[in-house]
Structures are given as C-alpha cells and as structure tokens.
Amino acid sequence: MHTEPIQDFAKQFHLTPRETEVLQAIALQGLSNEEAAKTFFVHRKTLSNHIQCIFVKTRSRTSRELLSKIIHFVLDYKKEDGVLSGAGRRQASG
Numbered sequence: 001m002h003t004e005p006i007q008d009f010a011k012q013f014h015l016t017p018r019e020t021e022v023l024q025a026i027a028l029q030g031l032s033n034e035e036a037a038k039t040f041f042v043h044r045k046t047l048s049n050h051i052q053c054i055f056v057k058t059r060s061r062t063s064r065e066l067l068s069k070i071i072h073f074v075l076d077y078k079k080e081d082g083v084l085s086g087a088g089r090r091q092a093s094g
Contacts, residue, residue: 005074005077005078006020006023006027006028006070006074007020008073008077009023009073010023012073013054013057013058015054015057016053018040018050019050019053022036022040022054023054025040026051027066027067027070033048054066
C-alpha cells in the first residue's frame with residue numbers, strides 16, 4: 001500500500017502521531033491554531049507545544065520555512081513516483 005507523502009515526511013523527522021495530525025490539520029487543511037485546538041479538544045497552549053515540537057524536529061524557524069520543506073518533500077516524492085509537477089514538466093520538455 002502506498003503511503004501519503006506527509007506520512008513519510010513525518011516519519012523522516014520522527015514526528016509523533018499527534019504531531020503528524022497537527023501538521024496535517026494546519027499545513028494541509030489550513031486550520032488556524034484555534035480551529036485545530038478545538039478539533040483535537042486541547043487547549044491552544046497544548047497545540048502550541050505540539051507545533052513547537054514540530055519546528056524543533058524539522059529544524060524550521062518559521063511556518064513559512066516548514067511549509068517550504070513540506071512542499072519540496074512532496075515534489076521530490078512525486079518525482080520519485082514518476083509523477084512530475086508542473087514546473088518539472090516544463091523543465092523536462094524544455
């Protein structure tokens with residue numbers, strides 16, 4: 001069975017299952033911290049702790065840096081699967 005790239009990203013950086021869920025909620029679903037806290041039935045401070053752990057484990061200083069790492073990981077993941085992104089197609093055919 002083929003795993004999702006975000007799951008492999010989480011494994012690469014040794015994220016816990018909860019950190020992976022938080023990463024998916026915020027990075028992929030676009031939930032705000034407050035919305036994510038409500039989704040997981042935790043206090044915003046608890047959610048902030050999960051996010052801080054994600055930053056430390058991925059060596060990201062900002063949300064933008066973390067999202068950039070996720071995007072590059074997913075693009076590389078798709079290239080390994082034989083699926084080129086739009087930018088990859090232009091480079092490959094050019």
